[in-house]
Amino acid sequence: EIVLTQSPGTLSLSPGERATLSCRASQSVSNTYLAWYQQKPGQAPRLLIYGASSRAIGIPDRFSGSGSGTDFTLTISRLEPEDFAVYYCQQHNTSPSFGGGTTVENK
């Protein structure tokens, strides 16, 4: 089983600031199978990024994904009020797994 470790656990930032979220895998993950999701309280997760760097339909371009192998990054270039949420990385190959999540909170 591939274990995904996200850091930091919580990111305290202000609107307009840049957010950098990390996801490290216990073994190499093909870019094809790395995705990022956003979840707000009381809502289902929403797909943000697939294939490590492709934005899902309707996702604004302030969200970007990068990385390869065991290290992946989600960057939010300028935080908007609606971006404060929990973010999960996921590998969806043979036995999908999620990281523990990073909470982006309004400072």
Next chain:
Amino acid sequence: QVQLVQSGAEVKKPGASVTVSCKASGYTFTSYGISWVRQAPGQGLEWMGWISPHNGNTNYAQKVQGRVTITTDTSTSTAYMELRSLRYDDTAVYYCARGGLGWYFDVWGRGTLVTVSS
């Protein structure tokens, strides 16, 4: 539009079974897999299993293997997740999602709260 509509909240006693349904619409049901993901209160996301509606193939997470069965009814475009021998720590919101095993989860149901309580 593409959507997954889940059944309503359930309250079950320890040792009982629960079945949650997930009705798909807006796309060809047999063209995409369906996964089930759960989230305990205040916790992260846990993948439970996957089914291919095309051929009925399944794959389950080791943690719930033996207690979970995922099935589909292609005539109604509905997926089902049965969890048996319920324990208190099975209390969670259960989501169905389109995708799994090589495909990202691009459409999610709203979730079904299952509470295990005596």
